[in-house]
Every structure is written in C-alpha cells, then in structure tokens.
Amino acid sequence: MKTRRDFLKTAAVAGAGLAFTGVKADTKHTLPNKINKPIVLSTWRFGIEANVAAWEVLSQNGRALDAVEAGVKIPEGDPKERSVGYGGRPDRDGRVTLDACIMDELANIGSVACLEHIKHPISVARAVMEKTPHVMLVGEGALDFALTQGFKKENLLVPDSEKEWKEWLKKSEYSPKANIENHDTIGMIAMDVNGNLSGACTTSGMAFKMHGRVGDSPIIGAGLYVDNEIGAATATGHGEEVIRIAGAHLVVELMRQGKSPQQACEEAVQRIIKLTKLRNKNLIDIQVGFIALNKAGEYGSYCIQGGFNYAVYDATGNRLIDAPFYLK
Ligand code: ASP
Numbered sequence: 001m002k003t004r005r006d007f008l009k010t011a012a013v014a015g016a017g018l019a020f021t022g023v024k025a026d027t028k029h030t031l032p033n034k035i036n037k038p039i040v041l042s043t044w045r046f047g048i049e050a051n052v053a054a055w056e057v058l059s060q061n062g063r064a065l066d067a068v069e070a071g072v073k074i075p076e077g078d079p080k081e082r083s084v085g086y087g088g089r090p091d092r093d094g095r096v097t098l099d100a101c102i103m104d105e106l107a108n109i110g111s112v113a114c115l116e117h118i119k120h121p122i123s124v125a126r127a128v129m130e131k132t133p134h135v136m137l138v139g140e141g142a143l144d145f146a147l148t149q150g151f152k153k154e155n156l157l158v159p160d161s162e163k164e165w166k167e168w169l170k171k172s173e174y175s176p177k178a179n180i181e182n183h184d185t186i187g188m189i190a191m192d193v194n195g196n197l198s199g200a201c202t203t204s205g206m207a208f209k210m211h212g213r214v215g216d217s218p219i220i221g222a223g224l225y226v227d228n229e230i231g232a233a234t235a236t237g238h239g240e241e242v243i244r245i246a247g248a249h250l251v252v253e254l255m256r257q258g259k260s261p262q263q264a265c266e267e268a269v270q271r272i273i274k275l276t277k278l279r280n281k282n283l284i285d286i287q288v289g290f291i292a293l294n295k296a297g298e299y300g301s302y303c304i305q306g307g308f309n310y311a312v313y314d315a316t317g318n319r320l321i322d323a324p325f326y327l328k
Helices: 002-020 046-058 064-077 121-131 139-148 160-172 239-244 247-256 261-278
Strands: 039-045 098-103 109-115 134-139 186-191 199-203 224-227 231-237 288-294 299-305 307-314 316-323 325-327
Touching: 002 039, 039 046, 039 288, 046 186, 046 307, 046 316, 064 121, 064 186, 064 199, 098 121, 109 121, 109 139, 109 239, 121 134, 121 139, 121 160, 121 199, 134 139, 139 160, 186 224, 199 224, 199 231, 224 247, 224 316, 224 325, 231 239, 231 247, 231 261, 239 247, 239 261, 239 325, 247 288, 261 288, 261 299, 261 325
Parallel strands: 109 134, 299 325
Antiparallel strands: 039 186, 039 307, 098 109, 098 199, 186 199, 224 231, 231 288, 288 299, 307 316
C-alpha cells in the first residue's frame, strides 16, 4: 500500500520533472499593478454591437455574468444574423436548433443543446445554471424546461434562411460550413470592475448539419471555459475540432502554465493542426479560432485560416481586430 510518505516522494519527483521541462509547478500568478478592467472580448464582427451591450453593464460596475448574457443576446435576437439564435440557418431537415452555454466566476455552469423555438438560448442556459441541479439540457427536454420558465415558443426560421435551405436541398451536398461567410458563433468573455470573469457562447451551429448534431459551443471546456484565478477562453469554427482537444479549457490551462493569452491560443491551434495532419485530413477544410483573456486584462487570439476577427472593448474603446492565422 502506498503510504503518505511515498505519495509525497512521488509528488516531489513529478514536481522536479515539471521544473526540468520548463513548466512552472508553481501556479501562483503575480498581477501587474494596473489591471486592464473592465474588458470584454467577443468573436466576429457582430461582436462590436454585442460588446456595446456588454459594456453598458460593465461600465456601470455590473457583473461580468450579466454583461456576457446581455452581449450575446444582441446577435441572438437579430434575424439578419444567419449563424446565431433567431434567423440562424436550419439543419438539413429545415429545423433551427440552437446550442449555448454560460459560465461564471464561481464555476457555475449552464448549457442547452439542440434547442428549438427559443430566441435566446443563452438565457435558457443561464436558467439551467441557476434554477436546476443540472448543468446541461438537450432537445425536447430543454424546450420543455424553457417553457416552464416562461420563455416564448417562436418560429425561428426566417424567410431568407428558409430560402437558402431550399436552395441547398436541390443538391443536398453534406458539407457543413464554418467561417466561409465570416459569421459564426458568438463567444464572449469579460472581466468586470471587481476582476471577476465570466463567459457565454451561443450558435445555431453548422448550416444544414445533421439533425441532432451538437458542436463545441454548448460544451463547457470545449467552446467556453472560465477559471477566475487564471483567465477565460472561447472558440469558434469547426466544433468537432475544438471538442477533440477540449479547446477552451486547454487555452486556460496553458495560461495557467504561464503562457500569455496570445501564446495559449497559438499553442491550442497548433495542437489541432498537428492532429489534423496526423489523421491525414486537409487543413484547408478546417477553421478554428480562439480568443482568450487573462486576469491582468491581457488578451489574444489565433486561428487556422485568415478571415477571423474579434471585437475588444475596454477603457480605450471598442474595436475589431483581425486575428493572426496559421495558413498563409
Ligand atoms: N463552433 C460552432 C459549431 O461547431 C460553429 C461555428 O462557430 O462555426 O457548432
């Protein structure tokens, strides 16, 4: 039987190994005197408008959690946005199915997947977090729960999305697309004036996907992760690839090891690239982008292919930044 003493010996050896490989065994992080807060980051150009709604909350000393929910509700409620919430493209059966998750500074989490007929899946995810003993509800169960919470059942398939779907049906070629038209999931991460972090992620997923397909966006650790000691990260792009590496969690863990948000995003993308090559898949068919924020209010982003951008709002204003990318 292993004694406590043996255990301590093994731990000491493991610690020495970490030091040898350059990975810090000590997870204490010293913060600069001046922390860049409040701050909010979100994916894609619709992040600019979403950030404005989040900033309303943050600039009035509100909670990061309230800010990210308010922020992502902007594209969710916009029928012109074809990749999030109301107006999102349907699956190949013509059904709009939505995925979303939310996480706060205390690691409270809530998520819904394959939810139909509800315009604001992020608020249902928050209700799962706050009003149930569970963390994830899917499909009909998620809808039933939403209705008990007073959410309204609506038709989310707008005429333009229906037209696109009918056009797609003519060939019915099954190749779900991400990042081709520069609008996808909104992932948002924020730090409030108290230095607390939260995040939200919401999407209609891949256009014309198989019914029941769920991507990374509602999966805590894949599409979104928040650790209030370290930082937060969120993802967009091919959910299958993000899930494969537990993407957002990986980015946060890399920051814990001492990487900057930029370095952490780059290393996570490199992991996907390596696995894609190993599996003999074509990198050109894949897009994944990460954004990350640490407790100092520093941020970064990286993606596989050019075209991904993200919006940052802090004391210096709200701006759209082109993410650096791998495939030149
Ligand atoms: N990540 C989302 C998904 O896989 C879609 C996207 O961001 O393009 O469902």
